[in-house]
Amino acid sequence: MQALTYLEEYHSFKEAALNSRFLKHKTIQQLIKKLPEAFEQRCIGQSHEGRDINLIQWGNGSIKVFLWSQMHGDEATGTMALFDLFNFLQLPQFQEISSLLAKSCTLYLLPMVNPDGAERFVRRNAQQIDINRDFNHQVSPEARLLKNTRAEINPHFGFNLHDQSTLWSVKKTGKPATLSYLAPAFDEALSVNEVRQNAMLVIAQMYKYLNPLLPQQIGLFDDEYEARAFGDNFQAAGTSTILIEAGGMFGDEEKQEIRKYFFLSILSGLYAISTRNYVEEPLQHYFSIPKNNKEIFHILIKNLLHQDIRVSIGLSYEEEPAEQGYATVKTYTIKDIGDLDHLGAYHIYKEETLQIEGPIDIYQPANFTLKKDNMILLSFKNGILQSKL
Structure with missing residues (x-):
């Protein structure tokens, strides 16, 4: 064939x-x-x-x-x-x-x-x-x-x-x-x-x-x-x-x-x-x-300095139907924090100069902004992705 x-x-x-x-x-x-x-x-x-x-x-x-x-x-x-x-x-x-x-x-x-x-x-x-x-x-x-x-x-x-x-x-x-x-x-x-x-x-x-x-x-x-x-x-x-x-x-x-x-x-x-x-x-x-x-996230932020320690943060979304079944809403949750070196993702951010503004709470909807040199790479509000580079 x-x-x-x-x-x-x-x-x-x-x-x-x-x-x-x-x-x-x-x-x-x-x-x-x-x-x-x-x-x-x-x-x-x-x-x-x-x-x-x-x-x-x-x-x-x-x-x-x-x-x-x-x-x-x-x-x-x-x-x-x-x-x-x-x-x-x-x-x-x-x-x-x-x-x-x-x-x-x-x-x-x-x-x-x-x-x-x-x-x-x-x-x-x-x-x-x-x-x-x-x-x-x-x-x-x-x-x-x-x-x-x-x-x-x-x-x-x-x-x-x-x-x-x-x-x-x-x-x-x-x-x-x-x-x-x-x-x-x-x-x-x-x-x-x-x-x-x-x-x-x-x-x-x-x-x-x-x-x-x-x-x-x-x-x-x-x-x-x-x-x-x-x-x-x-x-x-x-x-x-x-x-x-x-x-x-x-x-x-x-x-x-x-x-x-x-x-x-x-x-x-x-x-x-x-x-x-x-x-x-x-x-x-x-x-x-x-x-x-299941060894993959939708988004993985690696080697991030957070609360004076180096960690990785894994996020994944759940989809819910919207617009009368013609679209979905994706709500991102922080699924894991720590050593995630062996895991993959659809999108990985790993620059050493990354900075996060906002809370990082395990199992909670993402509600933060990820920056590099004052440029916004990711931004979430109540689990909803606002922007992404």
């Missing part, structure tokens, strides 16, 4: 109508209606607030693959990548790989499982339920739809598409985990049967293709069993389930660069499934993927 070529040609199939994380159900519906006949579509039900949820089918191969995105309304990267995939599959210059996929696989795609949450840009649905913790009780209509759809299709493989906190990093690198992968566990013992092993081997192939493009920026999630989650239960039901999470990337807060690599993760996984190359992959290659952890 020519991953670098597809990355270079990404502009030719990027869905231009989806240019931010704050995409809404109305836009998605308009794009679905424009898909050609090769993409069969049907409404399989409605969200709690009555928004249609559509299933799209493409290809005629014997291997059934189910892909679903945006169970959490504020996790839109997978949805953007799926619509990029729809465009990719239509372009003649990529006919060789699209024909291979169509002959080998039948794809079932469910973009935006949680349109009510997407409308508000919040994690949970309109009932304030975390859909991905509702597999057992199914009090949300979205959980019932997702569970019933998998049961109806009975797919061989599943792609569970999510976004993770930008504070996940790749262990011992100081770099953000731009992507994270996982073959979820299906029991508390973390057993590996043929179903889960197939997911692991596909992920190992994905990592082989993506790692050269994102060195030290792909992590493997801890596989702790979660009895309420869909990925764990789909794995138990016989669908080899692959979790892909979009994290952070330097200079890409809106994830318009990350979506390229997310798309490539999906495509490389589908390619591995179509060619069955994954069966030749040693299982150890999955377990050798670097683990992810």
Whole structure:
């Protein structure tokens, strides 16, 4: 698979109508209606607030693959990548790989499982339920739809598409985990049967293709069993389930660069499934993927003289939806003070002449100004960033 070529040609199939994380159900519906006949579509039900949820089918191969995105309304990267995939599959210059996929696989795609949450840009649905913790009780209509759809299709493989906190990093690198992968566990013992092993081997192939493009920026999630989650239960039901999470990337807060690599993760996984190359992959290659952890801040101020001692200060923000779900407000908190030499950050300030004006209080909203030679580098008021150089 020519991953670098597809990355270079990404502009030719990027869905231009989806240019931010704050995409809404109305836009998605308009794009679905424009898909050609090769993409069969049907409404399989409605969200709690009555928004249609559509299933799209493409290809005629014997291997059934189910892909679903945006169970959490504020996790839109997978949805953007799926619509990029729809465009990719239509372009003649990529006919060789699209024909291979169509002959080998039948794809079932469910973009935006949680349109009510997407409308508000919040994690949970309109009932304030975390859909991905509702597999057992199914009090949300979205959980019932997702569970019933998998049961109806009975797919061989599943792609569970999510976004993770930008504070996940790749262990011992100081770099953000731009992507994270996982073959979820299906029991508390973390057993590996043929179903889960197939997911692991596909992920190992994905990592082989993506790692050269994102060195030290792909992590493997801890596989702790979660009895309420869909990925764990789909794995138990016989669908080899692959979790892909979009994290952070330097200079890409809106994830318009990350979506390229997310798309490539999906495509490389589908390619591995179509060619069955994954069966030749040693299982150890999955377990050798670097683990992810949280060793990164959004802002790190190093070697600062504060109260007559030299310390580093780490700050990170929490996002809350604003402007009716079309933007967010970032509130910065001082997360740590002391020896932070082994940690990384998206923005690092480390000049020896730095000066701070204002209080530095652990676990409190940032409320200070950082200067160098009387020039303001950072300024916060009640946790809100006022200026930054």
